[in-house]
Amino acid sequence: MQIRDERDEDAAAISRITTAAFAKAPHSSGTEARIVGALRQAGALTISLVATSDDGRIVGHVAFSPVQIDRMPGRWYGLGPVSVTAEMQRQGIGGALIREGLARLAALNADGCVLLGDPADYRRFGFVSDPALTSGGKPSPYFQRLVLKDEPPKGDVSYHPAFGVE
Template structure:
């Protein structure tokens, strides 16, 4: 499995990954696919943090990050996700590789925090903790049990406050 930065021309494969990864019976619109399209249209996908997992030359997974507002700070935090992997590659390390690559790249870029809404059982292995432990509040209070953050090297105690995702998240 090769992890690389997404490039122009990957858009259709990336959309297919999210459509398949989050498919549900009776659901014709997959919010995660719509979200990635919206982030791309708004130019809110951070190129160095839009990563694909490639298997035998085919895109098998995708993870992306977008700018976020933390309190009045627009430079320290990232919104992570969605993370999607084709069903036939799930539980084979592609998702973990994408998360690790994202965290390493975000750290190298000088970000202080990566924040996400996801399954605590899955993200705990990457040292994510409930965001409230770091003084970060979710946009929606009912998200708190699944709203998590991971500190990076540049983190400081003052990196806290109300978290706001990029505008595409609000349009879902």
């Protein structure tokens, strides 16, 4: 497996993988692929990585886009969505994509990263739930942050408008 930046010609494969990965997820809005497309169209995919198999086929994708925390200055990003083809899940591909994306955020001098997901899945990357950081004005144990530099933020996180696509 190799990890690389997404290319223009990868958009259709990323959409298929994302749609399939979230098709049966109980927490899915069914809009994950459209969110990635809208972020791409808006130029808001700060980091968009694909994992390819030995034959060059795209088998995974992860996106990182800017978030705003109560309109305060800072360089914070949201992780997601992350998708892996069904036949390649549970082989470490999603984890490798996330680790590479976080390393690239650190290289960009980012303050940190937030996500909405199961704490059991993201604890291994250093993410923690923090009731001082909310999404939609409400704390949630599923809303997590990873501080890359400075202090943990406090406030409500706003994602890019692409996350509101229907």
